Amino acid sequence: MEGVRTAGEGIHVLSFTSAAMSRSIRAGQFLNLRVEEACEPLLRRPFSAYRIEKSSIEIVFNVVGRGTAALRRKKQGDVLDVLGPLGKPFKTIDPGFDTGVLIGGGLGVAPLPLLTSALKQEGKPVVTFLGARSAAQLVTDHLENLHTATDDGSRGFRGNVVDLVSDFLSKHPVEHPKIFACGPMPMLRAVASFARASEITCEVSLEGPMGCGIGICQGCPVELAGPEKSYALMCKDGPAFDIRTIKI
């Protein structure tokens, strides 16, 4: 562990080093952290890989419960038990699009910096939209071409980020866009309807309870689109899904 620093109001960035992991992580994948050695909390906690700098790896989080409260108390020198990288990366290598439209709501910003780098490596331009309650909750580092929306209007567009995207794209159309979105479920639903209406390909990165993170507990079903009811696994088949493949 390298330490935990603050990156916004109630927002923390935890960094640790792992050479092997830093090389293998792809944008959109997550890490499954054991926060306590005791059985309280029992299960690991999943976090998106946020940043990689040489062998140093970062995650960004806010304190919502016991696990994240314990994470915040971690100190430099503590040993972290991390499983990962887990899940499938975002599909950035995709001839079907030219411009990445990145949308993050709140801490849904987490996977966007790595995604930005990945898209740039593919030579694809990026435009980023970030929404939060207020300016203090915006984590704007390592993003490109950033447009922000806040509920209280304290920075950027006043209102929700999906309205901002829709507004922006109608004024500044981009060539063959693909949306990559991460954030709370209501936002993802709004993004999905917007993408469907605008016929833009769209991947959303989902969140939900996970038991194992590796596909062995069947605890993280994501309902698939299609006439017959069936489920994919968020941890193994996701966490990002093309909105055409799932019920959202």
Next chain:
Amino acid sequence: MEGVRTAGEGIHVLSFTSAAMSRSIRAGQFLNLRVEEACEPLLRRPFSAYRIEKSSIEIVFNVVGRGTAALRRKKQGDVLDVLGPLGKPFKTIDPGFDTGVLIGGGLGVAPLPLLTSALKQEGKPVVTFLGARSAAQLVTDHLENLHTATDDGSRGFRGNVVDLVSDFLSKHPVEHPKIFACGPMPMLRAVASFARASEITCEVSLEGPMGCGIGICQGCPVELAGPEKSYALMCKDGPAFDIRTIKI
């Protein structure tokens, strides 16, 4: 919390402040500490009051399990949840003796400094015997007239502390002694046989699992002497007992 310092090999002293508690604690009483807010470990952990300096209170401990491991990690500024003082103090106000013979084995030293002060306030001289595996495990502060025994002979008498006491008292008899002993059960049994054989009044401070520390769970029975089987409660009627009243 003021902090945790080291007082010997694997031995830690934790100090915190509480004006009210510091005034009411009597030698031999214990404090019941909640080590974690989570339910792991669930129950409080009992520790003898070791030292009081104005409103600062100390306990001394070694790491034997989860609770004590968590205690060692406590930092200055942390808030401690402490119930106490609990239990009955040593009976120091007792016309039947003139000299306090204090015997501690290992961390059984814990209640002896406060006991030393209490006896001195009564104007009673004190002679103290401390045993440990080796010199590094002896916590010799705030004691008077100290004689030590170590298993490896690295300091003082080589052997067990009860042999030392027996040896010492046979050579230097004291006037109307009363033994106060605290330490592991085998040592307390040896102390009790010695005291019975030498017809010296003797109080032993016991240890064992406790559920509540205040007499409401009935979880800490101590078998009483007498023809009919019956139990006292370690937490409420003890932890120190006159050896004539219990089966030891």
Next chain:
Amino acid sequence: MALTSFRLAGLELKNRVLVASGTYGYGDDCLETADPGKLGGIITKSLSLKPRIGNPPVRIAETAGGMLNSIGLANIGVHRFLSEKLPFLRSVDTAVIANIAASTIEEYCEVLRILEGEDGIDGFEINVSCPNVREGGLIFGTDCAAVAEITRRLRALTKKPLLVKLTPNVTRIGEFARAVEAEGGDAVSVMNTLIGMAIDIKTRKPVLSTVTGGLSGPAIKPVALAKVYEAARAVRIPVIGIGGITNASDALEFLIAGATAVQVGTANFIDPAAGIKVAEGIARYCDENGIPDVADLVGSLDAGSGTSVLDSWL
């Protein structure tokens, strides 16, 4: 301020939080740290006809999120209870429910008769997790006919609220709740401890002197909640929820699942004011959520179309 008081079989309780039998002594050991008068009620340690010294040590063992106990119903007996403990309990402004344990049905009756006329005893809770000496030590509470008979016999002896405290160590607790209801019991307390065990691998001996013991604490909360849900759907009489309640949120789960009131047990060992805090927390939750009466929460679970394992399967 939400209404917290309610009637339990005619008895007015100031709130829905009681302290569980065996986890609060006789009420007189918790004074300095917390005012028992703020509780909905106090359930005494199980009282037997004769004093019981209880089991030899070790009587308790900590487990993950819980604890095992084998106290052996150590208690001062009903007679000393009346002379030494009841006077204090009378002075506390809360309901006092005497919990009764026995090893024959006659003994249950005898203890209840002794207590019945006493001023200051507001009701009875019958601990049926006791060995039936006539049946070779099988627990009364795992025998539905025995539970029915105990209820019938005791019902005939008292007009005060009669609660029967069920053991969870049965296949279908709903059947036991129905037996109590059918025989005129006023309420069922759900649940007593789960049977559990711990072994010291160093000595290869059981940690508890009695080999097995009763598991309590946060670890059992999910089981208790399911048992309360099952019992509450089986009967119309009140179900009192018990098992692992540590804070108001836990208690609210039980109320929502169908418990009319709750009891706080093991949590008292960690914080003798736990029950009071739970009661206060429930009131606060109601105020914050615009709920005028705690009664509105009872059984308010919105189970949607979900079918439970109790009916179907995982």
Next chain:
Amino acid sequence: MALTSFRLAGLELKNRVLVASGTYGYGDDCLETADPGKLGGIITKSLSLKPRIGNPPVRIAETAGGMLNSIGLANIGVHRFLSEKLPFLRSVDTAVIANIAASTIEEYCEVLRILEGEDGIDGFEINVSCPNVREGGLIFGTDCAAVAEITRRLRALTKKPLLVKLTPNVTRIGEFARAVEAEGGDAVSVMNTLIGMAIDIKTRKPVLSTVTGGLSGPAIKPVALAKVYEAARAVRIPVIGIGGITNASDALEFLIAGATAVQVGTANFIDPAAGIKVAEGIARYCDENGIPDVADLVGSLDAGSGTSVLDSWL
């Protein structure tokens, strides 16, 4: 080095630690982090005749020291198992035991028949914690006659080791173990999950889509240990201990209590190498304590004069 291998109904296992059904998938998702060849055996996810998509979300909830699940027996079905999963499992140097779930006795038989001839399947574990559609969804495993019949019918169909996995949600698990023994079952696996429940007090809805679910993890270990102790005293066939085993110390408690082998379940979610570490830890304990064969530990509990609640009471 202590001897760790042993024979389970004729099947040679390299050590006494298996991974529990539903907590290790089909063995092919745990590879990178841990070599399943070091396990005593792999029990597959419960296989049903047809694929099952499982229950809607939410399927899991964390509780104090444990977790609830209502996966709904999601599995790819026995046919796809044979074509997609068995080839990999054959390549792993460990015993593979197919766990079977069904909703009628005929279906159990059918699944077993399909698997019986297959090379690479070393034995069967029957999950009787499934709803019996003929009996209105009552769990087979809470009906002793049904468990007996399932055992009898399946026994006639296979000579491979036949394990019956019992549910703890019954009054006396010993009776169920005896029924399995009487009908020729080779071993009983004790235990499946306890029924439990959790409620979200914000929405007043059950956390799980199925209202109740199965409780597993460290929280249930004391209960599992008592059930294993009870079962092991009831029968002579091996008892396989399951419930909350996280480390070698936990597993040793089960062996000492009478389990011939153990299964690691929920702990795999936290550390996919948990089973391997448990096996290594058992061997280390034996070496450190001069125990030549792990078998010497099985049932080595020194209960002294203590009588247990299973016979008497707390």
